[in-house]
Amino acid sequence: MRLRVRHPQGVLTVEDxxxxxxxxxLCKAIESLIGLSSEKWVQxxxxxxxxxxxxxxxxxxxxxxxxxxxxxVTLVDPPPSLRNVMPVSTSSSPAIAVRDGFLVQxxxxxxxxxxxxxxxxxLERDSSTMVHALRQxxxxxxxxxxxxxxxxxxxxxxxxxxxxxxxxxxxxxxxELSIFSKHYNVEIVSVDVQTGRMxxxxxxxxxxxxxxxxxxxxxxxxxxxxxxxxxxxFDETRFPASNDDSLLLAAQELASVLRRDHKYTDVANxxxxxxxxxxxxxxxxxxxxxxxxTGHTNFVEYT
Numbered sequence: 001m002r003l004r005v006r007h008p009q010g011v012l013t014v015e016d017x018x019x020x021x022x023x024x025x026l027c028k029a030i031e032s033l034i035g036l037s038s039e040k041w042v043q044x045x046x047x048x049x050x051x052x053x054x055x056x057x058x059x060x061x062x063x064x065x066x067x068x069x070x071x072x073v074t075l076v077d078p079p080p081s082l083r084n085v086m087p088v089s090t091s092s093s094p095a096i097a098v099r100d101g102f103l104v105q106x107x108x109x110x111x112x113x114x115x116x117x118x119x120x121x122x123l124e125r126d127s128s129t130m131v132h133a134l135r136q137x138x139x140x141x142x143x144x145x146x147x148x149x150x151x152x153x154x155x156x157x158x159x160x161x162x163x164x165x166x167x168x169x170x171x172x173x174x175x176e177l178s179i180f181s182k183h184y185n186v187e188i189v190s191v192d193v194q195t196g197r198m199x200x201x202x203x204x205x206x207x208x209x210x211x212x213x214x215x216x217x218x219x220x221x222x223x224x225x226x227x228x229x230x231x232x233x234f235d236e237t238r239f240p241a242s243n244d245d246s247l248l249l250a251a252q253e254l255a256s257v258l259r260r261d262h263k264y265t266d267v268a269n270x271x272x273x274x275x276x277x278x279x280x281x282x283x284x285x286x287x288x289x290x291x292x293x294t295g296h297t298n299f300v301e302y303t
Contacts, residue, residue: 005030007073019061023053025196028256045072094257095228096250102228103250105213106221114219115172119180121221122210122237135166141179156292177201187241190214191251193264209241211251216265
């Protein structure tokens with residue numbers, strides 16, 4: 001998309017965004033181009049007459065923004081919930097300061113079970129021994145609800161998917177997160193590093209909320225730590241699903257820091273090679289289709 005933006009200092013052009021990216025991504029791009037300090041907040045208005053777009057989490061498409069649109073920007077004070085949210089640089093993973101400590105990334109093993117490890121960590125504070133049990137939770141949920149988990153949703157016969165997800169080499173995704181949300185009665189917020197998008201499983205249905213981070217081909221856990229470089233012994237991972245958006249904003253800011261450092265994989269276009277048969281593949285869909293048809297699960301990324 002190519003967008004023309006009028007702001008207090010002049011006019012600029014924002015490029016390389018897609019309709020699926022969030023309004024937050026657009027705001028961050030504008031802030032970067034005009035060199036905006038953290039003391040001010042970009043307010044985007046679109047349409048005619050221009051109307052403020054207040055929900056920064058929706059996609060550009062949902063906001064009615066199209067390629068070639070002219071947008072207006074004003075600079076306003078940030079909302080109260082964001083005034084105490086600030087990035088803190090560290091020598092390892094980023095930490096985002098919030099009212100009660102620091103929101104931090106807890107890196108999971110890169111072994112095809114990272115989603116299950118992340119969920120085990122944020123829900124049970126166990127990233128190791130829970131993996132097998134969590135796979136069984138998914139298998140049982142799909143077995144017990146054939147009306148919801150149709151073959152077309154799973155991408156293969158239900159019985160085959162059930163056996164596939166039990167394997168340590170099988171990746172998890174949105175289907176599994178939806179199941180865990182219902183099983184644990186908790187909202188699961190998955191924050192996408194590349195786009196800043198937040199996928200919220202069980203949104204509005206439960207009283208508690210947990211956070212995980214998705215970087216294209218890997219999941220990590222997010223936790224609240226009392227200090228910036230503190231042992232995970234003191235981590236807090238379950239939070240009230242209240243109207244306080246400070247942790248949601250902090251999670252997006254952490255993803256933004258990682259995005260600026262290109263700590264993600266473009267799953268639609270990255271190049272993979274199957275280590276089992278040396279087949280070259282492009283993108284996550286190719287890899288998943290290859291895995292389903294051959295049973296091969298050893299992939300490496302190459303440039």
